[in-house]
Amino acid sequence: MPAHPTAESGGTGWANLGMDIVSVKRVRRLLDDYGEDFFQRMLNPGELDDCRTSSGLDPLSLCGRIAAKEAAFKTLRVRNRILPWRDIVVRRADGGWPLVELRRAAAEMAAESGIQDITVSISHDVDYAVAVAAPILGDPRHRP
Template sequence: MPARPVAPSAGGLGWANLGMDIVSAHRVRKLLAEHGEEFFTRMLGPGELADCRTSTGLDVLGLCGRIAAKEAAFKTLRVRNRFLPWLDIVIRRADGGWPLVELRRSAAVMAADSGITGITVSISHDVEYAVAVAAPITGDTTGPGSRPEPTTHSPPLRGVLARSAVRSPLHIPLVHSTVRRPPMSDGLQQIKDWILKRHTDREDIATDLDLIENRLIDSLSFVEFVFLLEQLSGRSIEMETLEVDAIRTLGAIESNFFCAEVK
């Protein structure tokens, strides 16, 4: 039998990794009501928020469209163990009204590593949902100067989710232990209850279940998750330096945020 064709590696010349995302206006309104406009400053820069502003406040569907566009653009990069760098993927409105994508700092480096020189995106709205589709622009990135050099303000390339709030960075060491765990702490129980409330199809969550791979925490809920984790742990969390493995499972969250020996 003839061999089946094998798709080329992602990111090569002539290869297009399409990205798509959909955002519910109901979900965004709920976040806006619960946390206020400040919540979205961790996801959109001042210019992006200004593009969504009207005389009566934020245009929720416009906000949904930009959130979906960032997620769709990030999906074209095909990277692993990275958080969506919200403030490094910038969606602005062109004079003609269509969206433009600007990749900064960590997003620009990820794009260069994937052989992508730019991203184009289209956004559509319909009553309660916004949908975005993104496609990469590929080119020869093997020549001198093709890879953008990180600036002195670039976040380290470990897994980044940009935020605008200025706080002292907190380094989260990864704790690995085979010692029998004590009963679940109150803080971790609240984290677990928070996740279960958003996934009513589940009755329980194993401590070693991958929360990221199973999409129990997605890009939009992650920002809200960090808000909650800061409150329950009593610590300020710099998302630019937060490693994916530090919050991948309930066990990891407990070890890295709620164990007494972790300072």
């Protein structure tokens, strides 16, 4: 059962922010140990292409995508549900900023929580990538 992100009274609402941090060292180790196949379970081909450079997958970009997906999932506040990795898609907009697209299971969870969309910001450093996500709330009068 989701914890609805808006106030029950229908007045001014509040939103569940999501945040996640991912270690570059850990992602490099996974990439070295398991290769690209490991990340195909979490990212779709377009997302992997966004993380690719001329020398292969960029660990820092992978960290940013993973952190963004985790942060987006945390905004949904659902219990007993596994993160639907490939149903939360994080792509690069023409301007370079990240965009979140919710598909299948993730879209259903968002609808159950009164969330129409999720916006995310990603920041990278040498050792870590961090992402913060915020839901875009729907009209509480139209909730199931």
